[in-house]
Amino acid sequence: MRLPDTISGRLSEAELAANFADAHPPLTHAQAVVEAERCFFCYDAPCIEACPTSIDIPKFIRAIATDNMQGSARTILESNILGGACARVCPTEILCEQKCVHNTREEGQPIRIGALQRHATDWQMEHGGQPFKRNVLTGKTVAVVGAGPAGLACAHRLAMYGHDVVLFDSHDLAGGLNEYGVAAYKLADNFAQREIDFLMEIGGISFVGGKRLGQNLHISELRSDYDAVFLAVGQAGVRALGIDGEHVDGVMDAVRFIEDLRSQDKKTVPVGRRVVVIGGGNTAVDAAVQARRLGAEEVSLIYRRGYEHMSATPVEREWAQTNGVTVKIWASPVKIVADNGALQGVEFARGIVGSDGRPQYDLTDTFVVPADMVLKAVGQLFVPDDVQEESITISNGRILVDDQYRTSLPGVYAGGDCTPGEDLTVAAVRDGRDAAEAIHLMLSGLSGQ
Template identity: 75%
Template sequence: MPSPDIASGRLTELELSHNFSDAHPPLTHEQALVEAERCFYCYDAPCIEACPTSIDIPRFIRAIATGNMQGSARTILDSNILGGSCARVCPTEILCEQKCVHNTLEEGRPVRIGQLQRHATDWQMEHGGQPFQRAPGTGRRVAVVGAGPAGLACAHRLAMHGHEIVLYDRHAKAGGLNEYGVAAYKLSDDFAQKEIDFLLAIGGISVVGGKTLGVDFTVGELKSEYDAVFLSIGLTGVRQLELAGEELAGVQDAVAFIETLRSTPKTDVPVGRRVVVIGGGNTAVDAAVQARRLGADEVTLVYRRGAENMSATTVEREWAQTNGVTVKLWASPVAIVQQDGVLVGMDFARGSLNASGKPVYDTEDRLFVPADMVLKAVGQTFCHDPISKEDIAIENGRIMVDAEHRTSMTGVYAGGDCTPGEDLTVAAVRDGRDAAEAINAALSNAA
């Protein structure tokens, strides 16, 4: 039985539209010019090394400063075809902007690389359209499984080389986390789908939605039908708390909560009055802030260790707090509290570091946080069931690949979150791009 305090329509449509509008409005062209002129255009730029897709950042910023918007966008998109979404969702504060030399002169005032990247890519999408041309058809066909950032980047680069791509995804829409797993205010105005339309405009890519690996087809079947296969199936499993009462109404995965919010009219998304979010990553922050913006009276984000251990960046943590989210640290969940089958809150054991520097928790020293909704954001895992019977090596919960993104099955490649490495959108784009080049080389050599 759900709590009567979980309901939809807490706010008006106008209030929700305001709450989920663009969190960080774009720069005007005049602002972009001023910001671009701050760049030192370093020859051996550390910001380039910090970018997983190795965008030539000084070059694209110089192009903005000189009024060459098309050249700026081309420089970005040549390395990262999803440069528009990456400019919005990537933690630039710990990547390129953290390495900006301005930090040594003006602490905390790096060039706003992410905002400038957004400015250039938005200009291209609005004025220039798809900047790349498709090479003459090769007659080769490649299956890409998973239409998230890695799969989209792979498909686009392969299409540039003239191959035919069929892009499969279990969702009706392409986009992966950009469409279903990122806070709505980060990719507002249906930007994820606009970017996909822009990407697909190169031609040669067919999208087949609503098809699931392991249910509708196997890797072996795809391998027999296509010249190569690229797996970008992400992390579809979620960790559980392993506590009694986890099946109660009102207790749900934060990933599912965000997906519902992204795929349902916001007036129809139910939220509690008092919401507890468990976790310390960006998913936890996104869930907490969006719960607050849906109309929750109180939202408490609880993490088992200190702020320095959270995978959410300092900027994300501050964003949560400025949005009215209370953050409690050093508290580990020990019990889901219910009364007559109705969720009423969570019990946490308070923790600290012992003399050896290891976290310890005192189950006798409890913190009770009242709640009618609990969102679990304690980590995502790779679900290997769809490929468990295939000849594909898996270690430490990820698909193993070599430097060319080849799996242990000949002709099958993989990239993105389902393989070892950083769980970042920009890293997934890099994987997809680099795997496409490897696939193209293999197909060319086999011709």
């Protein structure tokens, strides 16, 4: 008897445990020391310039080479308190490791900076605990809205300065994308929550879940109740395909699919036999690979332009393909194909590069990819409705801030994916950290706001 096309429990618990285990096992200490000793410990190291949080990379690697694990971890964490997660999820191949001078040598193998960073931060979490202490308490309180990487980094730095922080989030758990939006095999073994527990050890930070701006949380009230407000609300919206049939059963947002995988028992998450993922970013890759690892028989990741235009890195694309995902390019979705409301597939138009350099699609030259599940991963959006009740300036779909992360409302700051800039976890951490520095100056009476 043929099973339904989209079901949960396609694989056994043992198979699921293996498929969603740590994708890249950590270095042993001996391996880490050998790798660290390859480093040239460059003066004016280009890898530091390539790191959004400006970690002193040669310094922390030298500390590993001399068996000073505590010093190594502290060097990382004083710049990036979420260094453990960033070591696992950041595209180091296009950041620090891309700038490593070893790339210019004959062997062309950069230092494995991400793996070494993970080794040091994991050691600290397992052996040393929270390395920072709070300053003298100031009596000031700050509301941080959004408990993702930007909000967590801001909260920790403010707590370190002696301020008290309340973290608000719409979810029941803190972590943001690290908890709900990253492939399970990248942050395996409940790492996101373990890192948050580590961060919270500093004290002075409390978390309140189930709070959403514009619904049961309002900026005007926060401004009245707290000495400062930091908005780190990320991008809660998702782009629509804008095609016929988009709302047919079986078509869903890839972000929701990934969240289900992170928040539910994996054997209860349904997946189709034939899954089509539409998009070309890391979210698309995460969704496609996880669908395959849930037991989908065929997974196709289809992008409207060429490989060079995909926001997913070459490493991520290769990861998808080695996990059995078929990647197709230059194909734009035209409509969802359904029969009496039952999903059948997706019709795509073939594309070419026009004379003006822009993609062009021939609607007379189409093809259908069969599917019983379609995951949309065509981008996320900041939802301005959450702040429109206040006179906060929005520009190009993001909250506009100055170089001190100040919004147009006095005492209200913002950072992370809801503000202009690159959508990277490490960049969000930098924003939260630097916004905390600006807020601290303001609370100390050393700035103009």
